[in-house]
Amino acid sequence: MLTRPIRVLLAKVGLDGHDRGIRVVARTLRDAGMDVIYSGLHRTPEEVVTAAIQEDVDVLGVSLLSGVQLTVFPKIFRLLDSKGANDMIVVAGGVMPDEDVLELRKMGVKEVMLQDTPPDMIVATLTRLVSERGER
């Protein structure tokens, strides 16, 4: 376990304007004692990765309800790699087909939490992923 709060950047990428879900997740993580940075709507992968590196977050969580996951995540991983930040834990949330979930896992997305994930499970998942990675 870390001796400090887990830092998380929650991001909305692209034209997707549905932010009710991500705000609920932000509250849930806050109530679990995490420091949560919210990007706001309509960000580009470049903006999200830059923010995540400046903020040095443990976890980058991207919420997508617009179906562009297979376009957005490869860009995010490429950018993280090129900026020397490949120890960042990337997770996804939202609504997406099961076959895309498999693709994302192959790409390096550590966990994909779909629309029916209970809030406690999100907290437990992030806590586990950060504790497995350890202090850095």
Place this chain on the structure above:
Amino acid sequence: MSPYVPSGELVERAATGETAAIGRLISRAEANMAEARGALAEIYLRAGRSHVIGITGVPGSGKSTLVASLTAKLRRKGSKVGVIAVDPSSPYSGGAILGDRIRMSDLVMDPGVYIRSMATHGSVGGLAHATLSAIDILDFAGFDTIIVETVGVGQDEVEIAKASHTTIVVSAPGLGDEIQAIKAGMLEIADIHVVSKCDRSDANKTLVDIKQMLTLDAATSRLPAWRTPVVGLSSYTGDGYPELVEEIEKHRAFASGVKPSAAREASIASFRLQKTAETLLMDRFATSSARFRKSITERLQKRESDPYSLANELLTLSLG
């Protein structure tokens, strides 16, 4: 940055302005990691060039928006700008939602701007405990101007004035009358007053209240000969920003002109020493008092003795 990179190595990478290294050093300062102490000490010794601007004001007064617009203006003049934005932690869970970045999203892709959000984690003066270290790190990494935005404060959170070279207090129209303006506390610490949202019709009243307070109160500025200006601006229309940048430059020149600058540096150093000693003392106390706490708390709860005597006893037992 896969396995653990030693902090000493991060120092050299931060010196070249590498974003990931700067970010990681700030995280280690925030986590108070013993391994990073030497690196932070070295950074402190090699820092000290930047101009630190503190921005404070009540919640919703427009601080984040002002920081975003001011940063854009300073960038146009060629200054590299670091921003540290502090938001409150929950008193119950310890968690936080750091939302200042949202107002600054236009700046993200500019490599001459670095933005870091910080939660207070129980600090009460308007800053977070690692804010001062973060200032050193950004200073060391070559940012000419560092803007520190405090949490939205009430009337008494004035630590920012002890940590910055130029303190800007932001007031918004419609939040109180002239009696608020003559109270002690936050309004006294301003080197520059800003009244935001001056596109609103009631802004003039606030401008007048603050100006009147200042005419009665020439002695409060820490630089005796500095005339504290009141700048009305609107982030909506952009009015007032050229004047604000001008006043910041004037204050910087004024403060670094002669003796008062040394006094300001001395007061920043003294504050730094005090805060660091407090942190060390509190850590030591937290560890060494742990085994006495339960029994002494019980005695207090049963009213076997009074708080003052029992606190004294706890201190003696813990720190000797």
